[in-house]
Amino acid sequence: MLAVLSTPRKLLRKAVAIAAFMGLTACDPSMTALPGAGSGPSVNANAPIPVALLIPRSDSGAGGVASSLENAARLALASLDGVQIDLRVYDTGGNAQRAAVQAETAVAEGAKIILGPLFGEAANAAGVAVADNGVNVLSFSNNPSIAGGNVFILGPTFRNTADRLLRYASRQGRTSVVIVHPQNVEGEFGKSAIQLAASQNGVRVAGVESFAFSQEGVASAVPRIRSRLDSTGADSVFLTSNAAGALPTLLQLMPEAGISPSATQYMGLARWDVPAQILSMPGAQGGYFTLPDPAAKAAFESRYTAQFGQAPHPLAGLAFDGIAAIGALVRQGRSDALSVRALTQSSGFQGANGVFRIRPDGTNERGLAIATVRNNQVTILDPAPSGFGGAGF
Structure with missing residues (x-):
């Protein structure tokens, strides 16, 4: 589990370990x-x-x-x-x-x-x-x-999450997006997944803004993000960063720089509900992110805890x-x-x-729910599907 840290700066320092742990190691696909x-x-x-x-x-x-x-x-x-x-x-x-x-x-x-x-x-x-x-x-x-x-x-893959989010955003009338990502392997994977999902869902990529993987890099990127949104007229901004990385800083600084969540649709590849302090950040309000099926997840965790006496690893x-x-x-x-x-x-x-x-x-496809933040609480906007059609299991 991600630890609840007191400031966005502390959260950013955890990102390298999280990225390595999730196994995003560059390999030669031909091998x-x-x-x-x-x-x-x-x-x-x-x-x-x-x-x-x-x-x-x-x-x-x-x-x-x-x-x-x-x-x-x-x-x-x-x-x-x-x-x-x-x-x-x-x-x-x-x-x-x-x-x-x-x-x-x-x-x-x-x-x-x-x-x-x-x-x-x-x-x-x-x-x-x-x-x-x-x-x-x-x-x-x-x-x-x-x-x-x-x-x-x-x-879970970035491609799956990006496709689910942009398919939903497109149905809500969103037509263009600026992608924001750190200059690291995880950020590049995320950017590519969003670009592919945008092309498959009729959403225009109005621009891409990257930043050096540091606190100063994140802060210096915010004015560029606003400038890109203003110059292109994009109605959405898609953040690849997670809660242990630049996400908290971006969700705090972007609204302060005039990128209003009420006018620009924020969305992110990572979950925004862990740690809970993310839910109180200005940029999280009204933003889109995905969750696994809450009912299925709760049932699994309950069975696991009852059997083994502790919660399962994520x-x-x-x-x-x-x-x-x-x-x-x-x-x-x-x-x-x-x-x-x-x-x-x-x-x-x-x-x-x-x-x-x-x-x-x-790769794989997972049934995900679309969630948002209202009054610092998670709200499900579109439930996870119960199947993909056909007989299923």
């Missing part, structure tokens, strides 16, 4: 699996299905999330009706080379699919290691650059989702239940935080 690899091994749906869970158990910086991921996977196992999964846990140590070795070991020992690893570089290495075996990898990473071939990412639901998807497919009794075609079926799956589906390009 993921070969095109067409990972069609999937044949399985016997009437026998236990060996599933390898790769987590960084011995990584001192990620041990907590590793145990939470394992707990969530076991919680999902207990929810499967009539499906037998033999879950085997392998420790990557948070190391890419070790992840590759463990992936090969897991497949040699019979694993039909790999769930994990957590970090992008490790997931990329694991995927390459088992590509020739036709085994698919459901990684917990949110790094789209590693997706493709036999590697699928379960982590990423724990990804392991639950992986097991839920595998279980739903095996329940159909098909020998190709773990093939690319099955994993990417369009109706999707029910997960810890609502509905989700895996895209053929290795």
Whole structure:
């Protein structure tokens, strides 16, 4: 969880650690699996299905999330009706080379699919290691650059969030946007996702303003942001920063500089409800951001807490989702239940935080709610969808 810090300056200092933790490691997409690899091994749906869970158990910086991921996977196992999964846990140590070795070991020992690893570089290495075996990898990473071939990412993506927000904003009559992002890897990923989503939803990108990843860089960018909005007539501003980075500073300084939230639609890629102090900032009022399905999320967290005596890590639901998807497919009794075609079926799956589906390009789409801030409180403007059409699960 993000700590509640007393000032935007303190929040900014936390950003580097958060960005690294979320696995936004730049990788060479060409090193993921070969095109067409990972069609999937044949399985016997009437026998236990060996599933390898790769987590960084011995990584001192990620041990907590590793145990939470394992707990969530076991919680999902207990929810499967009539499906037998033999879950085997392998420790990557948070190391890419070790992840590759463990992936090969897991497949040699019979694993039909790999769930994990957590970090992008490790997931990329694991995927390459088992590509020739036709085994698919459901990684917990949110790094789209590693997706493709036999590697699928379960982590929430900027593309998904940007598309949901701009689709909604377009329906509300918003037609143009200025993108604001820090000059770092996470900021570049966010900018690209917003640009793509804008083109797909008929929204004009009126300009892009970047800033040096520092307190002074953020402050100096604010006058440029206002100038760009004024000169282009853009009706919206899209912030890529999160609550541990430049977001609090921007939400404080931009309204003070005359960028009124009542005239310009603020929106952001990150959640604005954690920590709660963000909700009282001037720029947050009336802004758009997304949330996972609140009801599904609350139900998962309640079950997890009741079972393990503590709240789950924010990423724990990804392991639950992986097991839920595998279980739903095996329940159909098909020998190709773990093939690319099955994993990417369009109706999707029910997960810890609502509905989700895996895209053929290795990324994912999650059902998100559109939220805003009114009187310093979160208000849902548009609920998360309950399905993607079709039969679903």
